[in-house]
Amino acid sequence: MTASASRLRADIDFDRPGKQRGFLNLSHSVHRSAYGLIRIPIACIANGSGPTVLLTAGNHGDEYEGQLAVLKFLDAVEPDQIAGRLIVIPSLNYPAAMAGTRTSPLDDGNLNRAFPGARDGTPTQMIAHYVERELLPMVQIGLDMHSGGSSLEYVPASLSRWPDDPRQREQLLALHRIFGAEVALIAETAQDDRTLSAAGLRSGGLHFACEIGGGGTVTARSLAVAERGLRNFLAHVGVLAGVTPAAVAPARQMVIGGPDYYVYAPSRGLFEPAFMLGDIVKAGQTAGFIHFRDEPDRPPRRLEFRRDGKVVCRRVPAPVEPGDCICQLASDRPGSG
Numbered sequence: 001m002t003a004s005a006s007r008l009r010a011d012i013d014f015d016r017p018g019k020q021r022g023f024l025n026l027s028h029s030v031h032r033s034a035y036g037l038i039r040i041p042i043a044c045i046a047n048g049s050g051p052t053v054l055l056t057a058g059n060h061g062d063e064y065e066g067q068l069a070v071l072k073f074l075d076a077v078e079p080d081q082i083a084g085r086l087i088v089i090p091s092l093n094y095p096a097a098m099a100g101t102r103t104s105p106l107d108d109g110n111l112n113r114a115f116p117g118a119r120d121g122t123p124t125q126m127i128a129h130y131v132e133r134e135l136l137p138m139v140q141i142g143l144d145m146h147s148g149g150s151s152l153e154y155v156p157a158s159l160s161r162w163p164d165d166p167r168q169r170e171q172l173l174a175l176h177r178i179f180g181a182e183v184a185l186i187a188e189t190a191q192d193d194r195t196l197s198a199a200g201l202r203s204g205g206l207h208f209a210c211e212i213g214g215g216g217t218v219t220a221r222s223l224a225v226a227e228r229g230l231r232n233f234l235a236h237v238g239v240l241a242g243v244t245p246a247a248v249a250p251a252r253q254m255v256i257g258g259p260d261y262y263v264y265a266p267s268r269g270l271f272e273p274a275f276m277l278g279d280i281v282k283a284g285q286t287a288g289f290i291h292f293r294d295e296p297d298r299p300p301r302r303l304e305f306r307r308d309g310k311v312v313c314r315r316v317p318a319p320v321e322p323g324d325c326i327c328q329l330a331s332d333r334p335g336s337g
């Protein structure tokens with residue numbers, strides 16, 4: 001064990017065939033539990049030869065479609081359906097998941113802004129460090145399932161970066177096609193390097209994500225898209241053996257560009273939307289109005305879209321503060337036909 005090894009300890013053996021369920025144990029010595037542990041559920045299903053795939057959800061604790069899809073899949077899957085090794089963590093930032101919050105109640109840590117993490121950091125930083133230093137080197141392919149969380153709602157979208165390697169680009173485009181979301185968001189411009197997807201690319205693997213639903217809830221429709229996407233993904237990469245991916249309609253390949261793709265609240269108030277999630281909108285079109293409850297004689301403030309696009313994400317709570325993101329647009333990816 002080198003000095004840089006993580007402080008988390010898995011109580012399952014990643015080299016053992018079969019289906020194991022256990023915990024990643026992280027020492028957390030606090031007033032009410034001096035020798036306490038944070039126990040993050042983990043499973044490993046291994047059988048024969050094939051890729052090692054990491055399946056994660058609950059990176060943000062208040063995103064439920066992925067956590068449910070992963071829990072249901074994990075219950076159902078048997079080792080003889082697996083070719084290779086599947087490592088499954090249904091609620092990666094477990095303290096946040098138990099609190100039903102995006103960030104951890106222990107350190108306010110946003111796990112998807114914490115990579116590469118820190119061995120001796122806060123609990124969220126230590127989870128990121130374990131994933132980047134110990135798990136990702138074992139993994140060839142990753143799927144990290146997200147949603148809009150409590151404050152946002154997304155159209156069903158698959159999501160990836162755009163690596164330099166042309167072979168990886170083709171593999172990612174194939175994954176977008178097979179995942180079967182309404183929209184395939186492809187991030188061709190520079191992205192935050194503190195995410196799990198960024199860590200996965202640093203490790204040399206193929207890493208994929210999704211943003212499906214949100215709003216602090218789950219609908220039958222959003223969960224169905226997440227479950228079908230998950231199974232199609234695992235079948236396509238070969239770790240789910242003998243399964244033909246379900247037929248899906250082609251996703252619309254889109255990009256999210258610069259600041260003009262976003263509408264932000266400039267004032268505190270109640271937001272009245274003039275659009276629906278998924279709408280196609282034009283530059284100059286009214287996005288909605290902010291109403292001022294504390295200044296009844298002040299006229300509502302009109303907000304407009306600054307460019308053409310499709311509304312792929314919207315804020316859910318009506319009360320807004322200056323700087324809250326009200327919606328996010330995407331535009332068709334050049335050359336995607």
Ligand SMILES: [Zn+2]
Nearest residue numbers: 060063146147
């Ligand atoms: Zn998320």
